[in-house]
Amino acid sequence: MKHTFVLFLSLILLVLPGCSAEKSSADTAKKTLTIYSTMSTDSERDTFRKLAAAFEKEHRDIRVSLHFPGNDYENMMRVRMAANDLPDLFDTHGWGKIRYGEYTADLRDMEWTQDLDPNLNSILKNKSGKVYAYPINQAKDGLAYNRNILDRYGINPPETMDDFMKALRTIKEKSKGSIMPFWFAGYDKSSFAQYYDQFATPLLITDPAHNEKKQLTNGTFHWSKFTYLSDILKQMQKEKLINIDAVTAKKSQLIELMAQNKIAFTMQGGTLGQDVAQINPKVKVGIIPTPAIHDGDDPIWIGGERYTLAAWKDSPHVKKAKEFIAFMARPANAKQMAEATSLPSGLTNVKADIFYANDYEHYQEVRVEPYFDRLYLPNGMWDVLGTAGQELAADILTPQEISKKLGREYKRLREQSETQGAEEQ
Structure with missing residues (x-):
């Protein structure tokens, strides 16, 4: 019996390495x-x-x-x-x-x-x-908005920056300040970067009379022309059309606030609508193209x-x-x-x-423009735009100072990029 067990054990030891080797192979x-x-x-x-x-x-x-x-x-x-x-x-x-x-x-x-x-x-x-x-x-980025609030106050989805400002003021007035017209999650500076990057295209690219493609590409762009976006953002802040905690608010707060009908517009898209619907199905979130800035221009999607x-x-x-x-x-x-x-x-x-899906179908004729920073800004400018927005909202820099800073960083990062490119070659 003892010999039989030893023989059986020996056979097992012989077979196992084979299985292991087969699996490893x-x-x-x-x-x-x-x-x-x-x-x-x-x-x-x-x-x-x-x-x-x-x-x-x-x-x-x-x-x-x-x-x-x-x-x-x-x-x-x-x-x-x-x-x-x-x-x-x-x-x-x-x-x-x-x-x-x-x-x-x-x-x-x-x-x-x-x-x-x-x-x-x-x-x-x-x-x-x-x-x-x-x-x-x-991506097709524009403005996410609360349909319930716009319907309540008889506001049509804005197609121009003037319409947008008028809508924000109407919401603030008619809600007596209980609804935040335009909400930023500025703790993450990408919220401000998204604002600058998204609205830079209608400001500097899509309108033929204000097309700065050549200047942005060859490095001769005058950043004073960018000041408009900081001026508008600062005006919104002064009129309390954006949240008072725009610099410290976090993205994690957005879904709950939107579900409570406390926000009208925001830059955030993605899964926002369905996330809000899971908390409060009565709140209808929609998305619209980025409003035009210059007279005669059309709204656009920003994406790619x-x-x-x-x-x-x-x-x-x-x-x-x-x-x-x-x-x-x-x-x-x-x-x-x-x-x-x-x-x-x-x-x-x-x-x-x-x-x-219904919003994209409704605006299917609206053209899609690539993200501004991907075509016209050197690598690293996204972070600069985000920091600039925080500094503006925190009253650290004025709109004019923001433009000067952006100009300096644009030049520095372009030169850095060109140097790296030369070294790689």
Whole structure:
């Protein structure tokens, strides 16, 4: 009996290493696709993870490794670009051509490009036809607003800055100050940066008589022309048309305040509408294009690519990376991602059931202009715009001083960018 047990144990020991080696060999045979994304909410990430798992089931030889670095994303990607060691797939987060273009594989031969929304052509394609990235969704930023409040006071959604100011004053007067006309979450300086960046386009780009594209591009722009936006913001503050705690208010407060009918307008979009509806279904949140500033000009959407998938051109797994993109571009999968992010799909053959679908349909003829800073400002100016807004609202700098500061930083960051570019060459 003792000999039988020893023999049995010996057989087990002989078999187990074989099983272990077989499993190890199978794991080694798998190719790992590393993906970096800027997705920030749980619903977005969870949907992405589920689709990645479904892809793995279809492709037994591939393992998908997802990474969501959060606020460290840009710095991490800069380091990896400098070392020419990028993930197999990565999110270009608005910088597909300008920042990441030289690192991306050309996707023009992929089937989904036939359905690329023309609004994204100038952002994701170059003149020769190269396609830089697959758009998981697309941004159309404007002003989020409380429909209940505008209906209550007989206010039409504003189409011009004059209309907007009139609406804010009417809300303040008729609500006797109980409703905040325009709310900022300025603790996060991106709230102010978004204001400057979004309204800079109708101020300096879209109206032919006030077009500063050339000057902004070649570095000769006079920043005194930017002062208007600080003047307007300061006027809103003086008239108490924005929240008194604009510099310290946090984004986490927005949903609850909007659900309590205490806010009329805000710059925040994304999942705001559906988040508010979950707390108070009676509150109807809508979104409108960014109002025009100059007489005769039209409202516009500010946007372009939001989340994307670009394939690193030097990846050892470029073919597999493109297979993943093709999987994500299937209409059913593209629809899932668009709905998870509450934004329109980047493909014309995908109709997503998103919260603001009716608003986007209503304003479907309104053109989309790229984010101002992505085309006309050097890298680093977004943070400068945000800090400038905080300093203005905190009475640290005047509108004129803000423009002077922006001019200095614009020049410094342009020179820094040119120096870095020369060193890389």
